[in-house]
Amino acid sequence: MVNRPTRDIIKELLATYDERLRLAFLSAVDDIRNAIVLRVIVERLERGDVTGAIEAMHLDADAFAKLELAIAEAYNAGGAATVENLPRVTDPEGNRVVFRFGVRNPEAEAWLRGHSSTLVTRIVDDQREAIRTVLTEGLSIGQNPRQTALDVVGRVNRATNRREGGVIGLTTAQARYVARVRQELLSGEPDQLRRYLERGRRDRRFDKTVTRALQEGKPIPAEIVNRIVGRYSDRLLELRGEMLARTETMTALGKSRDDAIRQQIAAGKIKVEDVTKVWRSAGDSRVRHTHRALSGKSAPMDGFFQSPSGAMLRYPGDPQAPASETVGCRCWMEYKIDYFASVVRRQRAA
Numbered sequence: 142m143v144n145r146p147t148r149d150i151i152k153e154l155l156a157t158y159d160e161r162l163r164l165a166f167l168s169a170v171d172d173i174r175n176a177i178v179l180r181v182i183v184e185r186l187e188r189g190d191v192t193g194a195i196e197a198m199h200l201d202a203d204a205f206a207k208l209e210l211a212i213a214e215a216y217n218a219g220g221a222a223t224v225e226n227l228p229r230v231t232d233p234e235g236n237r238v239v240f241r242f243g244v245r246n247p248e249a250e251a252w253l254r255g256h257s258s259t260l261v262t263r264i265v266d267d268q269r270e271a272i273r274t275v276l277t278e279g280l281s282i283g284q285n286p287r288q289t290a291l292d293v294v295g296r297v298n299r300a301t302n303r304r305e306g307g308v309i310g311l312t313t314a315q316a317r318y319v320a321r322v323r324q325e326l327l328s329g330e331p332d333q334l335r336r337y338l339e340r341g342r343r344d345r346r347f348d349k350t351v352t353r354a355l356q357e358g359k360p361i362p363a364e365i366v367n368r369i370v371g372r373y374s375d376r377l378l379e380l381r382g383e384m385l386a387r388t389e390t391m392t393a394l395g396k397s398r399d400d401a402i403r404q405q406i407a408a409g410k411i412k413v414e415d416v417t418k419v420w421r422s423a424g425d426s427r428v429r430h431t432h433r434a435l436s437g438k439s440a441p442m443d444g445f446f447q448s449p450s451g452a453m454l455r456y457p458g459d460p461q462a463p464a465s466e467t468v469g470c471r472c473w474m475e476y477k478i479d480y481f482a483s484v485v486r487r488q489r490a491a
Contacts, residue, residue: 434449
């Protein structure tokens with residue numbers, strides 16, 4: 142069997158599991174939005190009960206079970222693909238050395254539980270913070286509780302009968318962007334309307350409407366503003382899903398591939414001193430400058446790669462590294478194993 146280039150394997154795994162994670166995240170957000178009973182949230186906001194309104198949205202870890210499952214599948218696939226691509230090797234007696242990846246390995250299971258739990262907790266906590274900010278600000282300016290609730294949970298599309306827009310699923314920073322866009326469009330002020338037209342994630346199909354308001358000096362009707370803001374919010378949600386999926390897929394693949402090699406070392410099939418890690422970047426203009434500097438650099442199996450930023454990474458997507466070094470990363474690790482040296486050591490030991 143001829144070994145396949147690692148780059149090709151990574152591309153295939155990324156194409157498959159990147160999409161699965163993205164859809165799992167968006168599906169979770171969609172389920173949360175469409176399970177919401179608007180009346181209950183409005184009633185609690187009328188009483189000034191922001192905490193109660195948030196609780197009524199049922200933002201909990203269980204809502205992201207599909208995402209956790211998709212991460213586990215990516216991890217398993219990465220480890221399995223790594224050992225399947227290792228070459229045929231025989232021991233001193235001529236017996237084939239069989240490489241296997243154990244997803245049921247206690248350390249593997251512990252990492253999956255811990256990483257998934259931390260990720261989902263972070264997502265849920267960030268959701269609650271973003272939503273609390275929007276609800277609190279809406280009530281503080283005397284906005285109608287129903288309007289405030291809709292700004293958070295989104296409005297029902299009559300054609301699909303599903304909610305769109307809102308801030309559920311967005312990061313706290315993205316929720317602030319949505320609030321600013323709403324302010325810009327409702328202001329009627331030329332400078333702020335022009336600022337909206339400079340936003341890269343806007344839906345350009347509404348540009349004529351905003352430009353007309355600029356030319357005529359008339360405010361944009363609130364109903365149309367809601368539609369424009371809803372599309373802007375949905376585009377930010379799409380971006381969030383893409384970035385989260387890419388980051389988490391690469392983290393799962395990077396960790397599982399590292400674990401796959403370590404399992405062979407623990408089983409005595411490979412010697413740790415015979416393994417060299419080589420950092421490979423995606424090789425295009427989108428690669429962050431710190432990773433361009435790392436591309437081609439090597440380290441021992443237990444070594445680290447020091448980024449020009451000072452961060453230490455065990456492999457691309459290392460969850461212990463700063464987010465600035467992992468978010469959206471497309472780099473991958475090549476493992477070079479000196480099988481001849483391992484065979485010689487076995488013969489000497491025999």
